[in-house]
Amino acid sequence: MSTEAQTTESHGSPLTPRDYIKIGLILTVITIVELIASYVELGALLIPILLFLSLVKFVAVVALFMHLKYEARILTQMFVMGAVLATCILIGLLYLFRNDPTDALGGVDPASGGHAARIWIGHYLHI
Amino acid sequence: MSEAVTHAEHHTSTGVDNRMLMMWIFLASECLFFGSLISTYLIYQGESLVGPLPGELLNIPITSASTFVLLMSSVTMVLAVYGAQHKEFLMMKLNLLATIILGTIFLGFQVVEFTEFVHHGLLLSTNQFGSSFYLLTGLHGTHVGIGVIYLISLLIGSSRRNGLGKDAGLNLEIAGLYWHFVDIVWIVIFTIIYLIPS
Amino acid sequence: MATATTSMSQSHQKSGVWDWLTTVDHKKIGVLYGVSGFSFLLLGGIEALLIRTQLAVPNGTVLDAELYNQLFTMHALTMIFMAIMPMGASFFNYFIPLMIGARDVAFPRLNALSYWIFLSGALILTSSFIFGGAPDGGWFAYAPLSSEDYAVGRAMDFYTVGLVVLGLSSLMASLNFAVTIINMRAPGMTMMRLPVFMWMTIVVNFLLILSLPVITVALAQLYFDRNFATNFFSPAQGGDPILWQHLFWVFGHPEVYVLILPSMGIISEVLPVFSRKPLFGYAAIVFAGVAIAVLGFAVWSHHMFTTGLDTVPKIVFSASTMAIGVPTGIKIFNWLGTMYGGQIRFTTAMYFSVSFIALFTIGGISGVMHGSPPIDTQQQDTYFIVAHLHYVLFGGAIMGIFAGIYYWFPKMTGRFLNETLGKINFWLMFFGMNLTFFPMHFLGLSGMPRRVYTYDSGFGWDAWNMVATIGSYILAFGILIFLFNFFKTMRQEPTAGNNPWDGATLEWATSSPPPEHDFDVIPEVRDRDPLWYDRDNNIQQPEPPEENHIHLPPPSYMPLIMGFGVALIGIGALSHLAMTGLGVAVVIYSIWGWVLEPID
Numbered sequence: 001m002s003t004e005a006q007t008t009e010s011h012g013s014p015l016t017p018r019d020y021i022k023i024g025l026i027l028t029v030i031t032i033v034e035l036i037a038s039y040v041e042l043g044a045l046l047i048p049i050l051l052f053l054s055l056v057k058f059v060a061v062v063a064l065f066m067h068l069k070y071e072a073r074i075l076t077q078m079f080v081m082g083a084v085l086a087t088c089i090l091i092g093l094l095y096l097f098r099n100d101p102t103d104a105l106g107g108v109d110p111a112s113g114g115h116a117a118r119i120w121i122g123h124y125l126h127i
Numbered sequence: 128m129s130e131a132v133t134h135a136e137h138h139t140s141t142g143v144d145n146r147m148l149m150m151w152i153f154l155a156s157e158c159l160f161f162g163s164l165i166s167t168y169l170i171y172q173g174e175s176l177v178g179p180l181p182g183e184l185l186n187i188p189i190t191s192a193s194t195f196v197l198l199m200s201s202v203t204m205v206l207a208v209y210g211a212q213h214k215e216f217l218m219m220k221l222n223l224l225a226t227i228i229l230g231t232i233f234l235g236f237q238v239v240e241f242t243e244f245v246h247h248g249l250l251l252s253t254n255q256f257g258s259s260f261y262l263l264t265g266l267h268g269t270h271v272g273i274g275v276i277y278l279i280s281l282l283i284g285s286s287r288r289n290g291l292g293k294d295a296g297l298n299l300e301i302a303g304l305y306w307h308f309v310d311i312v313w314i315v316i317f318t319i320i321y322l323i324p325s
Numbered sequence: 326m327a328t329a330t331t332s333m334s335q336s337h338q339k340s341g342v343w344d345w346l347t348t349v350d351h352k353k354i355g356v357l358y359g360v361s362g363f364s365f366l367l368l369g370g371i372e373a374l375l376i377r378t379q380l381a382v383p384n385g386t387v388l389d390a391e392l393y394n395q396l397f398t399m400h401a402l403t404m405i406f407m408a409i410m411p412m413g414a415s416f417f418n419y420f421i422p423l424m425i426g427a428r429d430v431a432f433p434r435l436n437a438l439s440y441w442i443f444l445s446g447a448l449i450l451t452s453s454f455i456f457g458g459a460p461d462g463g464w465f466a467y468a469p470l471s472s473e474d475y476a477v478g479r480a481m482d483f484y485t486v487g488l489v490v491l492g493l494s495s496l497m498a499s500l501n502f503a504v505t506i507i508n509m510r511a512p513g514m515t516m517m518r519l520p521v522f523m524w525m526t527i528v529v530n531f532l533l534i535l536s537l538p539v540i541t542v543a544l545a546q547l548y549f550d551r552n553f554a555t556n557f558f559s560p561a562q563g564g565d566p567i568l569w570q571h572l573f574w575v576f577g578h579p580e581v582y583v584l585i586l587p588s589m590g591i592i593s594e595v596l597p598v599f600s601r602k603p604l605f606g607y608a609a610i611v612f613a614g615v616a617i618a619v620l621g622f623a624v625w626s627h628h629m630f631t632t633g634l635d636t637v638p639k640i641v642f643s644a645s646t647m648a649i650g651v652p653t654g655i656k657i658f659n660w661l662g663t664m665y666g667g668q669i670r671f672t673t674a675m676y677f678s679v680s681f682i683a684l685f686t687i688g689g690i691s692g693v694m695h696g697s698p699p700i701d702t703q704q705q706d707t708y709f710i711v712a713h714l715h716y717v718l719f720g721g722a723i724m725g726i727f728a729g730i731y732y733w734f735p736k737m738t739g740r741f742l743n744e745t746l747g748k749i750n751f752w753l754m755f756f757g758m759n760l761t762f763f764p765m766h767f768l769g770l771s772g773m774p775r776r777v778y779t780y781d782s783g784f785g786w787d788a789w790n791m792v793a794t795i796g797s798y799i800l801a802f803g804i805l806i807f808l809f810n811f812f813k814t815m816r817q818e819p820t821a822g823n824n825p826w827d828g829a830t831l832e833w834a835t836s837s838p839p840p841e842h843d844f845d846v847i848p849e850v851r852d853r854d855p856l857w858y859d860r861d862n863n864i865q866q867p868e869p870p871e872e873n874h875i876h877l878p879p880p881s882y883m884p885l886i887m888g889f890g891v892a893l894i895g896i897g898a899l900s901h902l903a904m905t906g907l908g909v910a911v912v913i914y915s916i917w918g919w920v921l922e923p924i925d
């Protein structure tokens with residue numbers, strides 16, 4: 001956090017309206033790919049593919065539309081702190097609920113659903 | 128104001144504007160807000176004791192359309208920011224207007240979707256899906272709504288005699304940050320709720 | 326347009342009611358927070374005395390079960406959210422700009438707004454006593470005790486609404502403080518030259534920024550469960566009460582560090598000054614503070630060892646909990662190292678600081694004990710936990726806050742609190758506190774559960790309970806002595822001068838009390854202990870120019886109006902939708918006024 005250097009405020013990004021429209025098109029294409037993917041039988045690959053594609057969209061918007069790529073580092077540090085912590089807590093919670101013996105309370109039959117966390121994480125981490 | 132004033136007030140220690148820094152830290156906080164809501168949704172996925180269940184209700188093609196609308200609103204937003212920063216105020220205003228309209232259309236889609244679901248018997252209290260779905264998407268919609276109002280007030284402000292003043296670029300940039308953030312939250316929600324089969 | 330010139334600012338002491346209501350001066354807002362926080366400390370103290378009176382003897386009859394439950398719940402909520410947090414915010418407000426060499430916080434009006442929203446939230450929550458009964462499900466409001474089946478009436482809604490409003494206030498304040506420290510430092514004040522108190526402040530504020538949204542979501546869910554028939558926490562419909570516990574403690578554990586870190590920062594300022602030695606191991610203590618914060622997000626389930634966690638999570642959370650002991654231990658050794666070989670001056674502030682180290686260590690050790698799941702299974706929900714949390718919260722947080730009060734009082738008022746009375750105050754609190762809380766370790770280990778309104782004799786608990794009750798009265802007497810000291814001191818002449826303790830940090834470079842614009846000239850920082858460095862190297866700060874026009878933000882009543890609007894929204898959530906609508910209208914009006922108001 002000790003960015004002492006007087007990083008002069010970079011006014012805006014070098015991107016032009018044209019670039020922005022191109023980025024918008026690419027994002028649209030990714031969305032269409034996602035849509036198609038969700039209809040195709042991809043088996044176990046589906047979820048990682050979808051998560052990866054939406055991560056790409058997420059990062060593109062943050063870096064290019066929100067100009068994080070061209071701004072002082074401190075801003076990236078602030079945002080990444082929140083995004084990473086939120087992701088960790090999300091994964092932690094899903095993991096805990098997968099391992100929650102009290103779950104029987106709801107009388108849920110894992111075959112008909114059960115905790116999503118159980119299915120997802122159990123599947124990929126083999127735990 | 129004399130000379131001896133205020134040099135400390137215009138430079139910041141990091142070179143980043145105070146409001147800009149605050150917006151980014153606030154967005155970090157918002158990550159945790161939506162993170163908790165999404166966690167809840169996922170934890171309760173498959174926990175509904177009675178229907179209707181997501182598979183019976185979620186309409187992926189229509190939601191893809193609304194996702195597209197929100198995505199386009201990000202493009203127009205970033206163009207509005209570009210306009211403000213390069214003093215092309217007509218471009219700024221038109222794109223701001225377009226963003227507002229697209230945002231409103233997105234909200235319209237959401238209203239239609241909610242009404243549809245209610246018709247099929249999914250109320251807030253029906254089951255775990257209803258509770259966690261409405262809370263998550265409803266609070267996201269609230270954010271969009273606040274964003275629309277935020278942008279409308281900027282549009283009104285920019286049509287005053289001296290527009291948004293010398294801070295126009297910064298003002299729009301900050302509003303844009305909020306708007307894009309709401310968009311990326313939707314990117315995540317769209318994938319997690321709609322695309323990934325439950 | 327408000328400008329203050331150096332010459333007029335001293336004589337220009339505004340203090341009418343209107344000035345307080347519209348002030349955007351961080352020092353006045355700091356005082357408002359401090360006075361409100363201390364008032365709630367007294368209220369929470371009265372609640373505690375009632376609890377202890379009831380428990381003094383077996384089968385006590387002072388309170389009935391219902392009132393008892395309300396009192397222990399409100400005692401915790403009052404102390405945590407309305408006493409310790411605002412007193413921390415009071416120091417943050419007053420000293421952030423002074424210690425980093427700024428003229429105000431980054432957003433002065435937002436700062437005022439935070440205070441008014443805090444006050445609204447605190448009043449809403451406290452008013453539950455007169456509107457049909459206060460929340461009674463414990464400060465963590467576990468489901469199903471918080472559900473509409475078991476908590477009939479409005480009490481639990483006061484809890485959700487009150488805490489959301491208080492959280493909103495904290496979030497705004499934290500954003501403001503974080504931006505201020507990152508962005509408004511005086512020239513030369515690099516991050517690694519920040520006073521340790523400032524470091525702990527920034528850590529606290531990031532903890533709040535990142536944990537408040539989680540509890541907000543949980544409170545919203547609880548509110549929906551109670552008012553809109555959702556089933557987030559009721560198992561009958563597939564909900565899971567454990568989710569509430571998780572979300573609560575994801576917030577709750579960082580929150581306990583929010584309570585203790587300000588005090589750790591305060592004593593890190595006091596110890597070096599009264600040992601006449603720079604802080605030992607500055608980098609280590611800063612690093613440890615940050616490490617505590619990071620780890621603090623990874624331990625929440627240690628409050629839930631007995632809920633049926635699986636083995637792996639138990640091991641992980643136990644390990645991370647014990648790992649927090651390491652940075653905590655580092656800090657303790659740093660403080661000891663600071664005193665070691667120093668020329669110690671035994672002032673009251675120093676007494677409180679040293680006692681902090683001892684008492685906090687006791688609490689830390691019992692914490693590590695129930696960081697072990699099998700041990701915790703024995704100790705959970707017994708008085709042992711109560712002993713732990715009071716050693717860290719009273720022995721830690723409150724003792725640290727008193728150290729801060731005695732240390733900075735001359736700066737804030739120009740007057741010294743009486744040292745003799747101060748020491749009487751200290752010893753009474755110190756003995757009272759140990760007498761009250763140490764026996765609770767024994768009570769807990771011999772099985773006395775917490776949160777029972779009475780107990781039979783014959784379990785071997787009678788004597789220790791009596792001791793604890795006597796201790797609590799001694800403690801309360803100590804606080805009365807403080808009040809006496811305060812009022813006595815305020816009638817004296819200000820004689821303190823700029824730097825009575827020979828402090829090293831920037832707040833001592835300006836007058837006591839500081840002028841409205843804080844510094845005539847923004848100081849230039851050349852060292853971690855700027856005042857000592859300048860003194861030892863004979864550096865004079867530059868004289869202010871003849872015509873020293875300093876731009877200050879004008880007062881504004883918009884924050885007050887907006888705070889009122891938020892209060893109306895909150896009240897509406899407890900009564901009628903129309904009230905909420907009115908609140909929204911007031912908020913929109915005030916945003917409008919806020920934006921259009923000239924600020925220069």
Ligand code: HEM
Pocket residue numbers: 465581582584585627628646647649650653688689690691692693694695696697701704705706710713714717718721722
């Ligand atoms: C070395 C550091 C610490 C460790 C290892 C630790 C560990 C724990 C554990 C395991 C519990 C749960 C006990 C149970 O309910 O069975 C607990 C409770 C608690 N701790 Fe700590 N703790 C530490 C420091 C602190 C600090 C610094 C504070 C506050 C300033 C604090 C405040 C509390 C409170 C308020 C509770 C009780 C919550 C409740 O059940 O109402 N602890 N601690």
Ligand SMILES: [Cu+2]
Pocket residue numbers: 577578581624625627628
């Ligand atoms: Cu804890």
